[in-house]
Amino acid sequence: MRVLAAMSGGVDSAVAAARAVEAGHDVTGVHLALSKNPQTYRTGARGCCTIEDSRDARRAADVIGIPFYVWDMAERFHEDVVEDFYAEYANGRTPNPCLRCNEKIKFAAVLDRAVALGFDAVATGHYARKGEDGLLRRGVDPGKDQSYVLAVLTPAQLAHSLFPLGDTPKDLVRAEAEERGLAVARKPDSHDICFIADGDTSGFLKNRLGSKDGEIVDSATGEVLGSHDGSHQFTVGQRHGLGLKRPAADGRPRYVLSITPVDNRVEVGPREALRVDRIRTGRPVWLAAERTGDFDAQVQLRAHGEVYPAVVTADAHGLTAVLRKPAYGVAPGQALVVYDPDAEHGDAVLASGTIDTADAAAPVEAAGV
Template sequence: MSGGVDSAVAAARAVEAGHDVTGVHLALSSNPQTFRSGARGCCTLEDSRDARRAADVIGIPFYIWDMAERFREDVVEDFVAEYAAGRTPNPCLRCNEKIKFAAVLDRAVALGFDAVVTGHHARLADGVLRRSVDPGKDQSYVLAVLNSAQLSRAIFPLGDITKEEVRAEAARRGLSVADKPDSHDICFIADGDTRGFLNSRLGNTPGDIVDADSGEVVGTHTGSHQYTVGQRHGLGLNRPAPDGRPRYVLSITPVDNRVTVGPREALDVDVVHGERPVWLGAEPDSMPLECQVQLRAHGECHPATLTWDADRLTARLHRPAKGVAAGQAMVVYRPDADGDVVLASATIDHTETRRPSLV
């Protein structure tokens, strides 16, 4: 129970379904601030108190579990290391994979519980994970890192209702969090200043910003970790493009601390390679597989042809995608009459652009 409306309603629904429920709030910061900054961040003292009040209303036991050290090692340090390596991570995926459905699930099972219930907006039935009925709040993308064993001990009670219906249900149940703002951005960067957060840990490492076409240095930076593929604003270039069009970040190479920029069309990607694949069900009997792939949280889905070997997924997109960043997840869906089914995920390793066979 995070202290938000989704987890509170999920807990209430689990009780109503006949389960023996205990509420758990995760203390993920060793020095939590007292109050949230608007809708940014989470896991504050205020949030823990909101969670406790919700548990009291629902009528369930409530505990706070200290996961700060595990969260720092598995999520925060991974986040910093990925940016230092020129990649753009999604910490919500790591948190689900390493904390909520690993550390928390392991402790829960050891204590005699059968499953972990969360307020994620996704549907799960008979081991099959599907998108939520609310496409604007669907969180199946950040749950696609879970394996079949983890999904077998997961319950997502909110996948069949919209966020508006969640709030209305919370109000009917007398939960004070009914109108509480959603948390946004990265939970451990409460002020939303990701660049400042990374600078405080990685320091200033000056380098060049280079134009992809001419090879000329068109600007400088104080750390390649401050950039991500597809970024347009905040580049600080001191030389405009010859045609006057804006430039975008095309690649980041930490080895020589170089950021390469170029025109928007150079962001087109035709082939996406993913490492460390996770199949949420049985591995497919045959390849290639026609599917849909989502390449960033809340991003659009792309029709693709998927191939797979023991340690890699490769998606050949039917139409180019723009600004695909290494470190994000490639999540594979199968369109279905009852809602898209999540088949697999992998961490994007590298991409290919303008392959002649696809033109």
């Protein structure tokens, strides 16, 4: 096959490209330029698309012996990822920009261009697998599994995707990179949001969304406990950085329970008030055969987060998941990813949806979960 290897400049995508070559594919490497102003990128290996990363990707392609190009995706990235990030926070939601980048850039814009140029597939360094049935499955390294952030892919996109690292633990990938002579073998993993140069998310949002004085209030009594200069600086479940005037009467910490952008109001309360066991999403993306009605499943609410047995109801409006055990601090805007609970296919992704609401409901008993 003709394969386009997306090379971020990290160890994972470099080894993935090398494995694609070793598998006999005709491979071309590409690095995505995502910033309109590259000089604003942070230095060092804290992000996933810095100037240094571009140079590292080119050097890796030279060692592997494949053609290498840089594609300018800055405008598309800004529109589909950065602007979405602003809009979600402005509406009191907490987005996952890496998930949005996979959905809109790496497996939409890039894949569309790749297919138009005659490539058969795009290979990435994600830790996930494709089963013989074509379904997306967890990577074998549970600490690195990235099926959650890939669950936004459509079946058609998944059919044109390759994940060469899904069957390998991360430490063995690094060892392989050293054996192949790749200079990125010991390069640290990226963790920060790549388009926030200094890692200051609050400051980044304030620069765009501005400042507006608002109140932080006790959810139970309505008492004003503090003030802030923009509700977009908070997320549901947040504990630190609240700047409250005095501690709770019982001495326990307070958490953000809700955000109301219309009146710039942030409500706080005890951890118990964060308990949810019913989660609703908008229209889902189905990676497996679409289902209707109730079915048993396992759901994940955060990347690398806990997995919850649940009863999921699918209808024309979206998904409703009733958890068999409560979760805490679930924020609208995050993704709910549904996995098959069957023992044989328990790591297969069925669907995903963006969370609209999360609240407490009576637990539902369901056999087989």
